[in-house]
Amino acid sequence: MQTTGWLFDVYPLQDRMVLWFITAAGxxxxxxxxxxxxxxxxxxxxxxxxxxxxxxRRGWVKRHYPHRGRNLWSGEEIPVVALELASYAHLSRxxxxxxxxxxxxxxxxxxxxxxxxxxxxxxLHPCAWYDLEAREGRLAAITLLEDPFAVEFALPPLTVMxxxxxxxPLIPLGSGNSVAVGWEDRTLELEAPDIPALIGELAHWLRxxxxxxxxxxxxxxxxxPPVWQWSQQHRAPLPLDREPxxxxxxxxxxxxxxxxxxxxxxxxxxxxxxxxxVDRRNSFYYKESGLMGLAQIARIGQMPLQxxxxxxxxxxxTSMQLARATTDGILIPWRKGAPERFKTAAELxxxxxxxxxxxxxxxxxxDVAELDFASMYPTxxxxxxxxxxxxxxxxxxxxxxxxxxxxGAKSVACDQWPVISVYYQPKTANRKPQTQNPWPxxxxxxxxxxxxxxxxxxxxxxxxxxxxxxxxxxxxxAKEVGPEEGSEYKDRQNALKWMLVTCFGYLGYKNARxxxxxxxxxxxxxxxDKLLTAKEICEDAGFQVLHGLTDCLWIKKEGMTGGExxxxxxxxxxxxxxxxxxxxxxxxxAFLPSRLDPRRPVATRYFGAFxxxxxxxxxxxxxxxxxxxxxxxAQEALLEKMAQASTAQELAAMRPELEDLAExxxxxxxxxxxxxxxxxxxxxxxQPAADYKVDTATALAARQLERAGIHLQPGEKVxxxxxxxxxxxxxxxxxxxxxxxxxxxxxxxxxLELLERAVEEVxxxxxx
DNA sequence: TGCCAGTAAAG
DNA sequence: CTGCCTACTGGCA
Numbered sequence: 067m068q069t070t071g072w073l074f075d076v077y078p079l080q081d082r083m084v085l086w087f088i089t090a091a092g093x094x095x096x097x098x099x100x101x102x103x104x105x106x107x108x109x110x111x112x113x114x115x116x117x118x119x120x121x122x123r124r125g126w127v128k129r130h131y132p133h134r135g136r137n138l139w140s141g142e143e144i145p146v147v148a149l150e151l152a153s154y155a156h157l158s159r160x161x162x163x164x165x166x167x168x169x170x171x172x173x174x175x176x177x178x179x180x181x182x183x184x185x186x187x188x189x190l191h192p193c194a195w196y197d198l199e200a201r202e203g204r205l206a207a208i209t210l211l212e213d214p215f216a217v218e219f220a221l222p223p224l225t226v227m228x229x230x231x232x233x234x235p236l237i238p239l240g241s242g243n244s245v246a247v248g249w250e251d252r253t254l255e256l257e258a259p260d261i262p263a264l265i266g267e268l269a270h271w272l273r274x275x276x277x278x279x280x281x282x283x284x285x286x287x288x289x290x291p292p293v294w295q296w297s298q299q300h301r302a303p304l305p306l307d308r309e310p311x312x313x314x315x316x317x318x319x320x321x322x323x324x325x326x327x328x329x330x331x332x333x334x335x336x337x338x339x340x341x342x343x344v345d346r347r348n349s350f351y352y353k354e355s356g357l358m359g360l361a362q363i364a365r366i367g368q369m370p371l372q373x374x375x376x377x378x379x380x381x382x383x384t385s386m387q388l389a390r391a392t393t394d395g396i397l398i399p400w401r402k403g404a405p406e407r408f409k410t411a412a413e414l415x416x417x418x419x420x421x422x423x424x425x426x427x428x429x430x431x432x433d434v435a436e437l438d439f440a441s442m443y444p445t446x447x448x449x450x451x452x453x454x455x456x457x458x459x460x461x462x463x464x465x466x467x468x469x470x471x472x473x474g475a476k477s478v479a480c481d482q483w484p485v486i487s488v489y490y491q492p493k494t495a496n497r498k499p500q501t502q503n504p505w506p507x508x509x510x511x512x513x514x515x516x517x518x519x520x521x522x523x524x525x526x527x528x529x530x531x532x533x534x535x536x537x538x539x540x541x542x543x544a545k546e547v548g549p550e551e552g553s554e555y556k557d558r559q560n561a562l563k564w565m566l567v568t569c570f571g572y573l574g575y576k577n578a579r580x581x582x583x584x585x586x587x588x589x590x591x592x593x594x595d596k597l598l599t600a601k602e603i604c605e606d607a608g609f610q611v612l613h614g615l616t617d618c619l620w621i622k623k624e625g626m627t628g629g630e631x632x633x634x635x636x637x638x639x640x641x642x643x644x645x646x647x648x649x650x651x652x653x654x655x656a657f658l659p660s661r662l663d664p665r666r667p668v669a670t671r672y673f674g675a676f677x678x679x680x681x682x683x684x685x686x687x688x689x690x691x692x693x694x695x696x697x698x699x700a701q702e703a704l705l706e707k708m709a710q711a712s713t714a715q716e717l718a719a720m721r722p723e724l725e726d727l728a729e730x731x732x733x734x735x736x737x738x739x740x741x742x743x744x745x746x747x748x749x750x751x752x753q754p755a756a757d758y759k760v761d762t763a764t765a766l767a768a769r770q771l772e773r774a775g776i777h778l779q780p781g782e783k784v785x786x787x788x789x790x791x792x793x794x795x796x797x798x799x800x801x802x803x804x805x806x807x808x809x810x811x812x813x814x815x816x817x818l819e820l821l822e823r824a825v826e827e828v829x830x831x832x833x834x
Numbered sequence: 835t836g837c838c839a840g841t842a843a844a845g
Numbered sequence: 846c847t848g849c850c851t852a853c854t855g856g857c858a
Contacts, residue, residue: 324848328842380846401846420849421845442845567845571849578846616845661853668852670844685843685852692842752840760839760856 067200070211071095072222073192074278076370077339078180079311081153085205086308086340087198088222088278094308096340097198099205101184102128102150103157106135106397108172114147117171121149121163126156135174135397139455141522146174146397154180161400174397182385185368186392192364192371193221214365215532217539217555221361227277228253234804235284235347236776239292247271265302268293272305279342279357286345286376290336291317308340322781325378329752331781337372349375351382351561358554359561366533367565379564380572383529386565387580390529401579421616422594424601426657428667430831432714434612434622434674435631436649436682437604437638439596441537441563442617443570444530445644446592447585450511453524454573454582457516462509511588512595518588525580530569537562593617596642603638613657615669620655650676653712656831658685673828675709687824694820696744700731701824708828718833728825735817742806745817746785753780763788767802774805788813 071087074094078084081102087095107114118130133148151157157176164173175183185191191214199207212219228248232255237243245256245264249271256264282289290306294315297304307313320333333348344360346352351360352375364371367382368389374382391398439445446452509518540559544552572578574586593616601611604621607630613620623630631648638646655674660666671685687693688701704724711717734740749764755772758765767786768778778784785803790811801809 323846325846329848378846384846423845572846574849618845670851684845689844690842749841758840762840762854762856764840 069095069198069200070195071198072195073190075340075342075372076181076185076190076192077309077313078154078184079309079313080155081151083181083184084309084339087196088224092223094278094340095200096203096308097200097205098203099184099188101187103154103180103183104187105149105151105157105160105176106133106146106174107149108144108146108174108397109170111145113169114171117167117169118147118149121160124159124163126152126160128152136395138391138396138399138525140460141455144397146172164400173400175392176400178388178398179369179373179385181370181373182368182388183392185370186389189393191366191368192374193361194219194365215536217536217543219361219365221357224278225249225275226279226281227271227275229280229282229285229289231284231288235288236771236804239288243288245289245293249275249277261296262300262302265293265297265300265304269297269302269304276308277341279344280338282343282345283347284345285343286336286348287320287333290343291334294336306338306343308338313339320779322779325380329750329781330378331779332376332378335372335376337376342372342375344372344375350378351375351564354564355557355561359557362558363561363565366536379568380578383565383569383572384579386533387525387529390525394525394528396525398579420590422597422614423616423669424611424614425667425669426613426620426672428657428659428665430654430656430714430717430833431612431622431652432654433626434620434652434655435626436652437600437619437621437631437635437646438649439600439617439642440645440647441534441566442593442596442644443589444534444566446589446596447524447570447573448527448530448534449643450588450592451518451520451524451527452511452573452585452588452592453519453526454580454585456519456522456524456527457511457582457584457588459517459519459522461521462517462519511591513591514584514587516584516588526569526573526585530566533562533566537566596644599642600638600646603641604634607634607637609634613669613672618649650678650680650682652676652682654714654717656828658827658831673705675711679709681705681709686827687820691748693824694745694747694817696731696735696740696817697820697824699744700728700821701828703727703731704825704828708832714833721832721834724829724832728821728829731821731825732818735814735821740812742787742809742812743803745787745812746803746806747788748783748785751778751780751782751784761796763800766796767800770797770800770802788816790814791816 070090073085074088075086076083083099083101085097085099087097089095107117118127121127122130127149128151130147130149133146134143135146136142137144151160161176164171164176189210190208191210194214195211197209197211198205226249230246230248231239232244232246233242239245240259240261245268247254247256247268256267294304294306317334317336320331322329322331324330337343344352351363360371360375363382364374367374367385369377369382369385388398509520510516511518537559540555540562544555544559547555570589573581573589574583597614597617597619600619601614604611604619609621609623609626611619611621635646635648652674653676656672657667658671660668673681673683673686675681683689683705686701688698704727707720707724707727708717711720747763751764751768755765755768755778763786764784767784771778771784786800787806787809789799789801791799791813
């Protein structure tokens, strides 16, 4: 049978892959494809062959044969033996066996996700159209019909069913919570106490609607696990999957991990087989960029959509690097064992120089332009060829570039590095001459003088290049079609942004598959260099540089014009190789002082209004998730009002009105005209409730929940209201959500204080 | 009052 | 897919 189909779902089953397509005619088509998982083994040839034979005798390996693959680090082709697994279940046994051997074995491609490995090997992309031929349910031929990096693509029509809880997700299903099922514009509440009836109803609607997509709130943790467990207990069939064969379904518990310096909790996953289950409360990418964003990253990340929905940006970018490597014939080293040791203080010093900061002057400024480098770090990696294997590569070692490289350079540099935060005094006279040659040679990195490969383009640049291109195209397209139709393109480019940001972060992680500290260091060094170059060009053009932060500059000049700014951007883009764009011109912009030392500015707290009336607010109370909604609303209301003013006079004239606004919020608090939800403070639990040494409100709230039988993992959120403080024991100082029905009072003083700080934060910039 | 545990932001 | 730095608050000795 020949047909055109859109690749919808992919998953492994015993020794083969199952693929679901939505055909052009709207049919849901299931086909199987035999795919042997291949592990590659390198080392002493005789020993490798005998190990392969032994694995065959044990029944784990179906066949083995000599093969050649490329070593990531040297770029050279090396002989290996390919082992084809008899069943996917043998993969962990094989790994366990290899792990126990004492040999100097090089094991490759042993820890890849099976679906992703299949997609890489077959060069298939989910959510794309194919010409395919199937015989007796087996895939016979398949041809990709579109460019996975295309700006335009669409989803076929999907049948959608929604699932949700009727009450707070912390209340378990069956202990006061119920399920809400929705389709088209209808919703139905299914009462939980009568369990067989609930399962029956749910099964009925799944069968009747046969949804392609089940879009849930809290489905992964709150709905599917108990519902599935009940269906097993009561032997009541529940067709979560389209897959006719029995599938393994276990709800492995959630994970807590660190990412970008903060603790994150990822709940357990409950994927379906042959249809999509996306829990929008358990999906970073859905929250960030919706279903089109998910489809976008599944396509280019070559990862089944349900996996992509639950993946972090790091997983996605790693998947793209693995896909690139597989396609290029690069062998992927097996990362066995536990994470490595923590970084030493010296290593931290090396990595964490980070972005350059020019400190802003405190106060209110008018007619300020903001210039931002677009995707600065990923662009640097791409144009300078920075990748783990290109830094001080062996292949260019003899080229006599004349630079100090490698181990030596690292130890020299430490004390010589400049202070990263420069207390910058804006100046218009006595400018330094422009840097002539910002780096000694295009192949030698600034500061540390590492040598970059000039023979091979690195894996990271090869991976990033098409993503950067697509993101630029999507941005341009969004601008072209306007805000209405542009939102879909914006969502998609936003999804890509997170992959790009994380790619840089991953270079600095020892434990990342493609990380290397020197590469990370090289990127930030180029970044500092480029920001400095930009500053100097601005000053040469007569601009005053007020503030700079990693990849942004805030500048001003009397009587500056749009054209002048555009040509300034062009010049800097040309000089640095990274596109610098005008973010906008502010009518007014405020840089805030430190709260601890009011004479000192802080780099990351500022707010202002652009010429078009749009606000940009960073670091203020309303941007923090631990600010109660009432306080956030108050600050936002003040800012919205202020955004209407253009001049110092207009702003000053607004003062009485702003005072009234603030007073109205104070009054609401004093008179108790607030809903408990508006007083909720949300915080992330950094450790198990019992481990807290200090009785912070967070710890008290978490313990209160524990007593009610609700156990939160580190990385999960706690929400609570501060109660009247003088009412006896500590346990009563806060009241945790969801138990707010019984809330009798709140700590008026504390909330007034929080409100006052938020008001003061913005009002201090409005002159009397 | 000072120290330090705990938490969050912008890039 | 696994420990940025800096600013700030508040409990506790």
